[in-house]
Amino acid sequence: MRPIHRPGEMGKLKKKKTGQGKKSTASNPQSKAPKKRTPSTPWPDELKRLSQTHRALNLVYTFCCTRKHFATTFDNIKKAVQGQLGTGRELTAEDVARVKVLVPRAVRFEYVDEARLEVMTVADKDITDYGLHRRHSMLTAEDMNSEHADQDDDKKDVLLFEFVDGDLKREVQHPKTGEPSKPTRRMKDEDLKVPVYSQKQMLALIEKRNAKFTDAIDAFLVRCEDQGLEPVQTLEQEKNAFLPTPPDSGANTPVVAKPPATIPKERKSIAEIIAEIREMEWYHAQIVPEGHRVFDAQSPMYGDLAFQLSQDLVNALYNTKSITQLYSHQAEAINLLYEGHNVIVSTSTSSGKSLIYQIPMLHELEKDSESRGMYIFPTKALAQDQRRSMMELLQFMDGLQHTMVETFDGDTPMGSRNLIRDEARIVFTNPDMLHITILPQESAWRTFLKNLKFVVVDELHVYNGLFGSHVAYIMRRLRRICAAVGNRHVKFISCSATVANPEQHMKSIFGVQDVRLVDFDGSPSGRKEFVCWNTPFKDPADPTSGRGDSVTETARLFCQLILRGVRVIAFCRIRKLCEILLQAVRNEFQALERLEVGKMVMGYRGGYSPQDRRRIEKEMFEGKLMGIVATNALELGVDIGSLDAVITLGFPYSISNLRQQSGRAGRRNKDSLSVLVGDRYPTDQHYMQNPDEIFTRPNCELQIDLANELIQEGHVQCAAFEMPIRPEEDHIYFGEQLFALAATRLIKDSMGFYHCHDRFRPQPWRCVNIRDTEDTHFAVIDTTNKRNVVLEEVEASRAFFTIYEGGIFLHQGQTYIVQELNTERHFARVLRVHVDWSTMQRDFTDIDPIETESMRPVGPGPDSCRAFFGAVQIHAVVYGFFKIDKRGRVLDAVAVDNPPIDIFTKGMWLDVPSRAIEILESHRLNIAAAIHAAEHAVLSLLPSFVISSPGDVRTECKVAKKELGRGLRRANESGMSNAELEKRFSRRRASGLRG
Structure with missing residues (x-):
């Protein structure tokens, strides 16, 4: 037997010294690592043999990784490993389990569905018959009877072995020497399909793993010495926890901690739940130093109105919202409106801002039933929410129960629009309808505009950049028409998330100077805990191994919170990531044998039909769902009921976005949790290393550009169409540049009025697209079992990046393969499949x-x-796509032909x-x-x-x-x-x- 030598002091890493988290109630688990110790006694013969087993496994596995279509199942590598061991030794599953005891996070050893591995061995074959190609585990009609095709009786599980602490990097042949070398350009398809790996690279990875395993044996022996344990006996006992069992054997692998068997009706406190999660076996100090902050509960502060409300209105507030007192910021804002000022309210989410624009309107309607109110929201869902809330109040007010309160948006039937225009006292709409319908038809809306008392623009922080610049000119057009019909006393009310310049931004949007800011929040709030949760390294002892999968980390945390009765929303930056996370959550519940809980989680993002989104909102509000995986479509204040926790996967686009998302938790004054999961990207890691900045950095300023000539001319043409322009009067709305603009771009008549130019007629508003929306969409049709149901509609600009023949399309966490993309008729046919790989477009x-x-x-x-x-x-141009496995490795490169x-x-x-x-x-x-x-x-x-x-x-x-x-x-x-x-x-x- 060859002697086992310990490697020298190799690869020592200096860890940054960290102290106790200032705001955390728990001790910091990431203290400075102790100096490495070596055991005082030689290695037992059993551990020497185990080291040889590890070396053989390492050598064989690394060689197999150079063969792209070879799955490293235990049966496939067993004979080769035994050949390396020699002397007639047999490799057993117990041997691999012993290896895993010592390096548990470096090895994957478990049973998996063979159908999921097949793609790795046939990925080089072209898919030609999507419906009949069983090698890709397509769902047939029989499969669809079960929600999870991998639970079919005829499935076969195989024992998979993998090292998960690093992969070989693809190299290419040098054009002159023929030797493997690092690519200096983006690799071509043939390079990806037939990768080249250098002997030097393979040996370096093998030696790195061997050195880690040597250190692991030393650490194990030191632990046994400290605890007075016999090493070989301890190894035999601990190996049982890592010995995999087939899923259908009835045996369960022991775990350190388990979630509750049923979801509790009354959850524990957030502090207790965090403490429990810290004790889970997969917790490895993911909470970063000083990244656990606790914000104490805040008691309410109340204020008084400077005028008397009617008893009917007081009763309505009590009967619908149990309100007997107004918070200080509500009273201050309503008093300012009563005094005749325009008001901007910038307070936290769920602070009762909606009452600030509901009470004044109802008070005005009591005095004058002809009064009108226009409530403008950036989304239809928000408008529907506020309409329901207003109608509830009106039902308790004598004489106003039959007041017409309606939404006026693109979904409003044409036959109902005239009635709403003439009879509605309160209209809930959006900037788009104001731009394309109400203002161009000002003569028909003249009665409404003449009696308009309040214009409410909620979520003012949304109106920023290009969109905000358009809305600013739309508000100026509205003010101009109101003044022309004799209404110069319209009051503007806005609500906003916490931003740096709310008062100045409101002045810029509406073009008015009399603006008062209310930003002291008097509403109560529960205890809030904020956690910076960093995705751990693949090998905790080796930062060069890279961060693990942040999606898997988020899914695990998401599921553990739900199983403890916590209602959770997870925010993702993009639509595809939303679907990938939802899929990971379902897989995690399946692994925990809690499939029934997976049905209580839904996705929410752009692209879903309005009917689906309203259904999801309703089910979450009613408590039928425990979790939602969403994009920033739910950052805005759509009421989906009480939320206990928010998980943000990856740092969003700004500190303001993060704070807005975090504010969605704790909307009913209970204690709440907000978690930022750090991804591998530099921006994420910056905030993981500097969590103070999350709480101390100022909010960004909102900006619009009124000097943008393209935007300005478009809206001036619209204004001239609505009502002829006189620059000497209308420059107060459109600026001094209106004189030059009118002289060069408008048509002047004999009386000195300026009219819309002929090139913008007959409908100038159609030449001015106020936000990045598209008229052309591709319908994604599910053809599984000949259903022919439209899953969703994808914008034309996104279609070629998300829908391509042979690619994987994700919807509500389910995988579909694209069978056909019809670019002329704008539709795609997809088929439900169950595969363990995804696709990523290749474009430039x-x-x-x-x-x-x-x-x-x-x-x-x-x-x-x-x-x-x-x-x-x-x-x-999208010119192809990659097939990607669960570990992010390229299985295949496929070319496509898109316009x-x-x-x-x-x-x-x-x-x-x-x-x-x-x-x-x-x-x-x-x-x-x-x-x-x-x-x-x-x-x-x-x-x-x-x-x-x-x-x-x-x-x-x-x-x-x-x-x-x-x-x-x-x-x-x-x-x-x-x-x-x-x-x-x-x-x-x-x-x-x-x-």
Whole structure:
């Protein structure tokens, strides 16, 4: 037998010293690691043999990883491992379980469904018959009788072995030497399908694992010495917990802790639940140092009105909302309105802001039944919520029970619109309807506008950037028409999340100066705990192993909270991530043998039909659902009932977004929890390492651009169509530039009035798209079992990035394979499948400047780079997709043929300084890749300086070699002017871009 030698002091990592979390009630688990100890006695022979077993497993597994279509099941590798062991030794499952005792997080050893592994062995085969290709585990009519196809009686489970502490990196053959080398360009399809791995790379990974296992044996022996245990006997006892059993054997693997058998009706306190989660076997100090903050409960503060409410209104408030007193901020805002001021209220979520615009309107209706109110919300769901709330109040007020209160949006039947216009006293609408219907038809709406007393714009923080600039001009058009019909006393009320400049933003949106801010929150709030939860390393002892899967981490936490009676919402940044997380949650419940709970979780995002979204909102409000996985579509205040916890997967686009999402928990004054799960990205890790910034950084300022000539001209043309313009009177609404704009862009009549130009007629509002919405959609049709049901509709600009033949489409966490994409008739046919892989589109975006409108240097000195602003053309193509397994490995590269997408817009681009190119060349770095990294660095810094929505500003993504010799270029769709972009880029450069 060959002797086992301990490796030298290799790969020691210095850990950053951390102290106790200042706000956490629990001790900090991430204290400085103790100095490594070695056992005082030699290794027992059993552990020496176990080390040999590990070395053989490591060698065979690493070699098998170079064969892309080989599944490393226990049966497949057993013979090869035994050959390495020699001397007739047999490899048993008990041997692998003993290895797992020592490195539990580095090894995967469990039974899996063989059908899920088959894709790894046939991924190079083209899919030609989606409905009949059983190798891809398609659901047939019989399969659909069960919600989970993997529970069919004829399924076969196999024992899978994997190292999960790192993977070989794909290399390519050097064109001259033929040796494996790191790719200096984006790999082609053939490189992906036939990867090359160097012997040096393989040996380095093998030695790294062997060294870790040697350290693990030492640590195990030291533990046994400290606790007075016999090592071999202890190993034999502990191995049983890691010995896998087939799912149908009836045996359960022991675990350290289990969730409750049933969901409790009354949950424990959040502090107790966090303490329980800390004791789970999968908890490995994920809560970062100083990342657990506790905010004490706040008692209510009340205020008095400066005028008397009627008894009917007092009774209505009590009967519908059990209100006997108003909070201080409610009373202050209503008093300011009574005094004749415009009011902006910026307080926390669930602080009762809606009463501030309900009470004044009802009080006005009692005095004058002809009074009108217009309530504007950014979404239909919010408008429906507030309509229901207002109607409940009216039912308890004598004489007002039959007051017509209606929504007026795109879903309102045409036959009902005239009746609503003429009879409704309160209309709930959105900026779009105001722009395309109400203002262009001002003569028909004249009675309503003449009697308009209050205009309410809720969620004012949404009206930012491009969308906010459009809404600002729509409000000016509304004020102008009201003044023309004799109504100069309209009062404006706005509510907003906590932002840096609410008062100034309201002045900018409405063009009024008499604005009063109410921002002291008098509402009560329960105890709130905020946790920064970092995804652990794949190998806790080796940071170079990389972070684990944040989706899996979030799903595990999500499920454990629900099983303890906590009602949870998880926020994701993008739609696809929402579906992936929902799928992971269902899989986690399945692994916990709690499939019935998985049915109590639904997804909520853009793309779902309005009917589905209303149903989900209703079921969550009624308590039928315990959890929702959502995009920021639920950041806004749609009432979905009481929530106990919010989990944010990955840092959202700004601190303001994070605080808005966090505010959704604790809406009924109970204790609540907010968790930020750190992803592997640098921005996430920055906040994991500096959690103080989450609580101390100021909110971003809201910005709109009234100097944007394209936006301004469009709305001036609309205003001139609604009512002829006189610049000497109307400049108070549209600014001094109206004189020049009217002279050059409008048509002047003999009386000096200016009219809409013929090129905008007959419907100028159709030439002005106020938000990034599209008229063309692709219907996604589920053809499973010949159902032919529309699952959802996808915008045309998204369609080619999410729907491609052979690709996987996700809906409510379920997987569908795309059978057909019809680009002419705008539909896609999909079939329900059950596979363990996903797809990711392959695309590039080419942005070319067309016309330079302005230029300026960025930074001092003659060597500074220059920034340009002007018209650009965006050319995007989706040319294929990858098949990706659960661990993010590429199984296959498939080409598709899609038409290109061309968009013309405004953009900003930079000249990269020659000095920067020289530095990159001297370090032998990929210049194109470095430029692309700089593009994303700029994009990631943008939300730190101005609130922007995802997609407001985008960058070019394409094959790296095509970017050589071209500057960093960014397409701007945020509505910011040239000067604003340049100013903000200069600030970003000073903050985060160091040469």
